[in-house]
Amino acid sequence: GAGVSQSPSNKVTEKGKDVELRCDPISGHTALYWYRQSLGQGLEFLIYFQGNSAPDKSGLPSDRFSAERTGGSVSTLTIQRTQQEDSAVYLCASSLGAGSGEQFFGPGTRLTVL
Amino acid sequence: EDQVTQSPEALRLQEGESSSLNCSYTVSGLRGLFWYRQDPGKGPEFLFTLYSAGEEKEKERLKATLTKKESFLHITAPKPEDSATYLCAVQPLDSGSRLTFGEGTQLTVNP
Numbered sequence: 001g002a003g004v005s006q007s008p009s010n011k012v013t014e015k016g017k018d019v020e021l022r023c024d025p026i027s028g029h030t031a032l033y034w035y036r037q038s039l040g041q042g043l044e045f046l047i048y049f050q051g052n053s054a055p056d057k058s059g060l061p062s063d064r065f066s067a068e069r070t071g072g073s074v075s076t077l078t079i080q081r082t083q084q085e086d087s088a089v090y091l092c093a094s095s096l097g098a099g100s101g102e103q104f105f106g107p108g109t110r111l112t113v114l
Numbered sequence: 115e116d117q118v119t120q121s122p123e124a125l126r127l128q129e130g131e132s133s134s135l136n137c138s139y140t141v142s143g144l145r146g147l148f149w150y151r152q153d154p155g156k157g158p159e160f161l162f163t164l165y166s167a168g169e170e171k172e173k174e175r176l177k178a179t180l181t182k183k184e185s186f187l188h189i190t191a192p193k194p195e196d197s198a199t200y201l202c203a204v205q206p207l208d209s210g211s212r213l214t215f216g217e218g219t220q221l222t223v224n225p
Contacts, residue, residue, distance in 0.1 A: 004157070031211060042118070042201070042215040043158070056210050091157050101148045101205045101213060105157030 002026070004106035006092050012112045013082055021077045021109045025094030032075050033095075033103060034067055038088040046090075049075065050098045082113045116141045116206050118216035126222045127192055135187040135219045137202030147185050148213065149178050150201040158201055192223045 005024045013019050025032050034046040045059040049069040060066070064082075069075040079086055089110050093103035117140040127133055139147065146165050150158035162171040164180040171178045175196065177188045187200055199220045203213040 033211070035215075040217070042217040043203075043213075045212045045214070048211055050211065056212065059212065093157070095211070099145070099205075099211050101146045101163055101203070101211075102160050103213070104160065105150075107155070107157050 004092055004094055004104055006090075006106040006109050008109060009107065010110045010112075012114065014114050015084060016081055018078065018080045019082055019111065021079075021090050021092075021111070023075045023077070023092030023106060025073065025075070025092070026104055027073075028096070029094035029104070030072065030097050031095045031100065031103075032069055033093045034075070034077050035091045035093065036088045037091055037108070043091065046077070079111075082111075084113050087111055087113045116204060116209075116214045118202055118204055118214055120200075120202050120216035120219050122219060123217070124220045124222070126224065127189075129193055129223055129225050130191045132188070132190045132192070134189070135200055135221070137185040137187070137216055138183060139185070139202075139204045140183075141204050141206045141214075143207035145205045145207045145209070147180055148203045148205070149185070149187055150203065152199045152201055152218070161200075189221070192221075194223045194225050197221055197223045 032049045035043040048056040064080045067077045089108040091108045093105045095103045119138045121136045149161040152158040162178040167182045199218040201218045203215045
């Protein structure tokens with residue numbers, strides 16, 4: 001079956017512009033996660049959605065970052081007024097349910113802010 | 115604060131040369147410890163979950179073990195296709211579903 005897909009695979013933007021990153025989770029997976037991976041660093045948790053519950057936004061680094069999940073499926077991560085330090089690979093993952101550490105990752109979106 | 119430290123940062127082996135990767139962790143309470151494999155340009159791929167000290171899991175040439183303070187990923191007679199970055203992550207009891215990842219060990223297996 002299809003895995004987690006993300007688009008675009010690469011995004012180059014200018015400082016100050018807004019960007020939207022998209023994630024399509026595995027069908028039937030109720031939990032969806034966003035992580036950020038910077039060069040030479042580990043994955044950094046950003047936000048977590050589980051069903052219709054309020055999302056866990058505790059990892060978002062600033063109020064320029066927001067995410068939504070429509071219809072319990074597709075998710076969009078939005079970064080407003082991008083800064084150079086936002087350059088990273090943004091990874092989306094999904095899992096069958098809450099509390100599962102067996103997360104299935106997409107290929108990521110490489111964001112470069114010039 | 116939850117913390118995961120992996121060592122070494124990089125490891126170069128000859129094909130067939132067995133070794134171990136280390137993951138040391140500090141958490142207030144552990145729900146689970148996870149190992150993932152990441153190939154260049156791809157997202158991490160799940161390998162193992164360990165829940166309690168003394169637990170072991172095996173898959174092909176890989177075996178993961180867990181103690182109260184660290185986990186080891188043992189690689190027996192590795193092949194070049196085992197070359198990848200291996201990531202360790204912990205899920206604390208009070209974290210909901212978030213994982214805290216280490217920075218990974220980059221493994222290269224030469225033929």
